[in-house]
Amino acid sequence: MMRTQMVGRLRAADVDSEVTLAGWVAAxxxxxxxxxxxxxxxxxxxxxxxxxxxxxxxxxxxxxxxxLRVSGTVRPRPxxxxxxxxxxxxxxxxxxxxxxxxxxxxxPFPLSDRADDVDEVVRLRYRYLDLRRPAMQxxxxxxxxxxxxxREAMTKQDFVEVETPMLIASTPEGARDFVxxxxxxxxxxxxxxxSPQLFKQLLMxxxxxxxxxxxxxxxxxDLRADRQFEFMQYDAEMSFADADDVMAVVxxxxxxxxxxxxxxxxxxFGRMTWHDAQERFGSDKPDxxxxxxxxxxxxxxxxxxxxxxxAPAVKGICVAAQGxxxxxxxxxxxxxxxxxxxxxxxxxxxREEGGTTVLExxxxxxxxxxxxxxxxxxxxxxxxxxxxxxxGERRVTNRVLGVLRLDLGKPVIGGDxxxxxxxxxxxxxxxxxxxxxxxxxxPFTMPHADDLxxxxxxxxxxxxxQAYDLVCSGWELGSGSVRIHQSELQQEIFSLLGISPExxxxxxxxxxxxxxxxxxxxxxxxxxxDRLVALxxxxxxxxxxxxxxxxQSGSDPLTxxxxxxxxxxxxxxxxxxxxxxxxASR
RNA sequence: GGUCCUGUGGUGCAGUUUGGAGUGCACGCCGCCCUGUCAAGGCGGAGGCCGCGGGUUCAAAUCCCGUCAGGACCGCCA
Numbered sequence: 156m157m158r159t160q161m162v163g164r165l166r167a168a169d170v171d172s173e174v175t176l177a178g179w180v181a182a183x184x185x186x187x188x189x190x191x192x193x194x195x196x197x198x199x200x201x202x203x204x205x206x207x208x209x210x211x212x213x214x215x216x217x218x219x220x221x222x223l224r225v226s227g228t229v230r231p232r233p234x235x236x237x238x239x240x241x242x243x244x245x246x247x248x249x250x251x252x253x254x255x256x257x258x259x260x261x262x263p264f265p266l267s268d269r270a271d272d273v274d275e276v277v278r279l280r281y282r283y284l285d286l287r288r289p290a291m292q293x294x295x296x297x298x299x300x301x302x303x304x305x306r307e308a309m310t311k312q313d314f315v316e317v318e319t320p321m322l323i324a325s326t327p328e329g330a331r332d333f334v335x336x337x338x339x340x341x342x343x344x345x346x347x348x349x350s351p352q353l354f355k356q357l358l359m360x361x362x363x364x365x366x367x368x369x370x371x372x373x374x375x376x377d378l379r380a381d382r383q384f385e386f387m388q389y390d391a392e393m394s395f396a397d398a399d400d401v402m403a404v405v406x407x408x409x410x411x412x413x414x415x416x417x418x419x420x421x422x423x424f425g426r427m428t429w430h431d432a433q434e435r436f437g438s439d440k441p442d443x444x445x446x447x448x449x450x451x452x453x454x455x456x457x458x459x460x461x462x463x464x465x466a467p468a469v470k471g472i473c474v475a476a477q478g479x480x481x482x483x484x485x486x487x488x489x490x491x492x493x494x495x496x497x498x499x500x501x502x503x504x505x506r507e508e509g510g511t512t513v514l515e516x517x518x519x520x521x522x523x524x525x526x527x528x529x530x531x532x533x534x535x536x537x538x539x540x541x542x543x544x545x546x547g548e549r550r551v552t553n554r555v556l557g558v559l560r561l562d563l564g565k566p567v568i569g570g571d572x573x574x575x576x577x578x579x580x581x582x583x584x585x586x587x588x589x590x591x592x593x594x595x596x597x598p599f600t601m602p603h604a605d606d607l608x609x610x611x612x613x614x615x616x617x618x619x620x621q622a623y624d625l626v627c628s629g630w631e632l633g634s635g636s637v638r639i640h641q642s643e644l645q646q647e648i649f650s651l652l653g654i655s656p657e658x659x660x661x662x663x664x665x666x667x668x669x670x671x672x673x674x675x676x677x678x679x680x681x682x683x684x685d686r687l688v689a690l691x692x693x694x695x696x697x698x699x700x701x702x703x704x705x706x707q708s709g710s711d712p713l714t715x716x717x718x719x720x721x722x723x724x725x726x727x728x729x730x731x732x733x734x735x736x737x738x739a740s741r
Numbered sequence: 742g743g744u745c746c747u748g749u750g751g752u753g754c755a756g757u758u759u760g761g762a763g764u765g766c767a768c769g770c771c772g773c774c775c776u777g778u779c780a781a782g783g784c785g786g787a788g789g790c791c792g793c794g795g796g797u798u799c800a801a802a803u804c805c806c807g808u809c810a811g812g813a814c815c816g817c818c819a
Contacts, residue, residue, distance in 0.1 A: 181780095182779075182781090183781095184777090184780090184781045185775085185778095185781085186775060186777070186778065186782085187774070187776070188775070189775095189776040189777070189778085190776095190778095191777075191778050191779075191781080193779075202778085202779075204777085204778095206776085218770095219769090232777085233777070235777085236777055236778075236779085238778095238779055240779075241779080244779085261751075261769070261770060262752095262769090263751055263752075264751075264753090264769090265753085265768075265769075265780085267780065269780070272752095272753070273752065273753075274748090274752085274753090274811075275811070275812075276810075276811055277751095328819055329818080329819040330817080330818050330819075331817085331818085349818090349819090374818060375818095376817055376818045377816085377817060377818080379813085379814080379818090380812090380813070380814090382818070593819085596819070597819050598819075706810090706811065706812085707811070707812065708810080708811080710810095712811095
């Protein structure tokens, strides 16, 4: 037997038990006559006490990260030497026998969580050492709990976990595909899945009724703090179900995951229409952990003399307690607003003067007294606040104020995740330069039943879809929709999008074929597991919750990927490389 | 493709604004001392292509140009 127990659970109650422990040396304190070693395993740290006189000089040689196996009888620490900072701090293990299982070179960077700001390339180059840090261990274990909770919640709700293929046909839709050359069909390529979207719909046609998967997805797009080439998606689809059914199932799964991590089950998820999110928060992923909502001031300025406010939309936000922000700070906000596409940004300091609330600003002289009072009343501004107003085209106005709101707002630290369903998305996000509408979701999204007339009648941008997003603390976690399952309606959408029947057949023929054989009404959802885990772990970057992530340029400092392959492999695949465009680098 | 930020012994930083000797701090590492420490302590020591290349200059970590690597963001992510 290698060990009798893990080190982290030793307590006063274990005094007098004989134990054998195995782990890494997290720290050593060599006093000459006595050597203290902090022995670390996956469960924590315990202090062991080594006496060079009985154990020999080897105890002076032992360094950080050496791997030891020690035996001894647990004893209470002497009076006054208890370490309250350690769960095991009441006890220690005097070493009777010691075995060096492996020596270690000194680690290239501190493995303590107190030194958390090491260059990320160094951490990734030695990820196996980085993973020994308790913070990384916690993140990966938290992630495992989330995965387990999601699986359990879905299985309990009668969902069948089905694996879908990684080597699939490329479809020219959506993100850039990662491709894999085919050896047996030189010149042909597989694509790695961007998501199991089409397969899960086929599973519905196949009568699985309720499918889920925690699926690996790959997209060859630029990386970000919340985006990696490959990521994990909780993916679900259900037959004979509407949007509410799907949202209920997903809410249950996400709630279970949150409860598994925090011990606390979240309340009912909020629900907000896309339109409200735009008008109140200037975003399609509103962070509702703080207010500072966008307020429409259009009524106040309906007949204003002030040119800048003679616009389709005049809206403002009230920034609490920032009324005395420096001129340079305010000027920076104006610049920011202009950069975001606003014609300008009107700012006003809210002050108190002789018992009344007044607005002080360069533009104040252009505004009438009722207008100024209207601003204060409508925004609920109090002395000390800063009022920011943008006027212009409604979409731009909302977007600019939404960004400023996020720049200036402060979510409550340690608050709830604030999960929120966003519903009633528009079916099309814009009309392209070719006059064709651009789908907001994907072309299989079911239009809202009440808006079918609009679809056929005219105002395409007003058509709502049966799509829904899950937003958490300002992060877009995922999205889903009711799918079109009738080929007539699907053809209609394709023709609106300018996709000919031949083209549709060419791109998604296998799905359209399947739909001719009694496809059930179905709906589904998918969200990013990495993002949910990062939120729950309090990390701003999903690399912190991925064991072996890639850098922003898509490389892996540990393995050296991506790397060149040898000529033989290329030949076998029937691939020849073009010479490098700009002078060979390697 | 673009904007911005960063790059200095193994690690984290200061030094760059205003050019003047690789000058400094903390940790780690090596050696010696030390029986109650908690990131032990004391004394001593080693360790540098200032990312790389070019330019300006009597002189470059410092100024200029390019380049590489990393990061945040825009584009992109149906």
